[in-house]
Amino acid sequence: MSLSSEPSAEQWAAAVAAVRSAGPDDEVQLICHVNPDGDALGSMLGFGLGLRRLGFTRLRATFPGEFVVPDPYAALPGSDLLVPEAEAFDDPRLILVFDVASESRLGGLAGLLTAAPCSVVLDHHASNTGFGMVRLVDPRAAATSVVAEQLLARLGVPLDQEIAECLYVALATDTGSFKFDMTTAAVHELAARLIATGIRPGEISRRVFDSRPFGAMKLTGEVLGRAVLEPGAAGGRGMVWTYATLADLERHAQPPYVLDTLIDPVRSVADADVSVVVKQVAAGEWSVSLRSKGAVDVSGVAVAQGGGGHRLAAGFTGYGEVGEVVDGVRRLLDAFLN
Ligand code: 5GP
Ligand code: MN
Numbered sequence: 001m002s003l004s005s006e007p008s009a010e011q012w013a014a015a016v017a018a019v020r021s022a023g024p025d026d027e028v029q030l031i032c033h034v035n036p037d038g039d040a041l042g043s044m045l046g047f048g049l050g051l052r053r054l055g056f057t058r059l060r061a062t063f064p065g066e067f068v069v070p071d072p073y074a075a076l077p078g079s080d081l082l083v084p085e086a087e088a089f090d091d092p093r094l095i096l097v098f099d100v101a102s103e104s105r106l107g108g109l110a111g112l113l114t115a116a117p118c119s120v121v122l123d124h125h126a127s128n129t130g131f132g133m134v135r136l137v138d139p140r141a142a143a144t145s146v147v148a149e150q151l152l153a154r155l156g157v158p159l160d161q162e163i164a165e166c167l168y169v170a171l172a173t174d175t176g177s178f179k180f181d182m183t184t185a186a187v188h189e190l191a192a193r194l195i196a197t198g199i200r201p202g203e204i205s206r207r208v209f210d211s212r213p214f215g216a217m218k219l220t221g222e223v224l225g226r227a228v229l230e231p232g233a234a235g236g237r238g239m240v241w242t243y244a245t246l247a248d249l250e251r252h253a254q255p256p257y258v259l260d261t262l263i264d265p266v267r268s269v270a271d272a273d274v275s276v277v278v279k280q281v282a283a284g285e286w287s288v289s290l291r292s293k294g295a296v297d298v299s300g301v302a303v304a305q306g307g308g309g310h311r312l313a314a315g316f317t318g319y320g321e322v323g324e325v326v327d328g329v330r331r332l333l334d335a336f337l338n
Pocket of ligand 2: 039040144175
């Protein structure tokens with residue numbers, strides 16, 4: 001399924017009804033995607049705090065896989081809601097899902113969603129596969145937190161500083177600090193309303209964007225040093241790529257999430273439209289980040305490889321040697337452009 005429009009009035013009403021159908025003592029499980037980023041955690045925790053303000057008492061938030069919250073997001077308000085995947089409610093009354101484009105991004109939690117009597121999916125990926133009972137998927141939204149804020153407003157939850165900080169982190173990370181194409185006037189208006197609660201954007205940005213261990217900087221230097229520019233790739237629009245292995249992480253004693261922002265310096269290379277970072281997850285398994293400056297729909301490449309994302313920012317899991325993974329991307333780019 002490919003979506004091009006925002007949720008309908010019926011879908012908003014169904015989402016409000018779904019939340020209101022649960023009582024304050026019902027178990028409500030919030031879930032975001034594997035290897036959560038700022039939007040996944042920020043929209044989930046901001047919404048969780050909103051439910052707390054509505055009187056819900058049995059709230060848990062989780063994500064599949066290893067229970068590691070990246071340092072930049074460790075101090076987010078509402079972090080007390082977070083539990084490891086194994087401690088999710090067994091049989092929640094309501095499940096809310098944040099920033100998840102496909103069920104594969106739910107890992108072992110996908111079954112919980114299928115079994116739940118009621119589920120609401122909040123997302124903004126055009127590639128969203130259309131799972132869950134009530135779907136609030138707005139591919140024009142700059143972040144899932146935009147959708148989360150709209151649902152909170154419809155539920156009558158006023159913004160406070162804690163909710164605002166979560167939603168602001170989500171908005172700032174998914175817009176690349178208000179730089180990407182999705183950064184509309186409405187995005188700035190939302191940011192203004194969030195900042196008006198009294199949150200400190202400078203302090204938040206330093207914590208989220210401008211703070212990392214020395215080892216992460218050294219690792220970044222090495223990985224960027226081995227980048228390859230292929231001017232003829234992507235139909236002559238150019239591709240720049242690099243990779244990082246588990247051994248690289250180990251050598252610098254860094255956790256995998258420090259590689260999440262590595263795509264940013266790579267995609268800034270002016271000589272290439274397409275940028276690719278291939279990050280080892282396990283032996284023969286790689287998490288691939290794709291970006292385009294506009295000439296190529298990289299979500300098509302990602303979807304063809306079993307992944308997903310947005311037109312200009314997408315990803316998938318690749319298998320084999322790093323060279324084979326990059327070969328696959330190169331071939332698909334050629335296929336899409338010819
Ligand atoms: P990133 O490169 O920052 O990890 O991801 C870029 C975009 O692609 C995000 O919107 C993310 O949700 C999506 N994405 C990344 N990896 C995958 C994947 O394996 N499957 C799907 N469906 N989407 C992905
Ligand atoms: Mn997002």
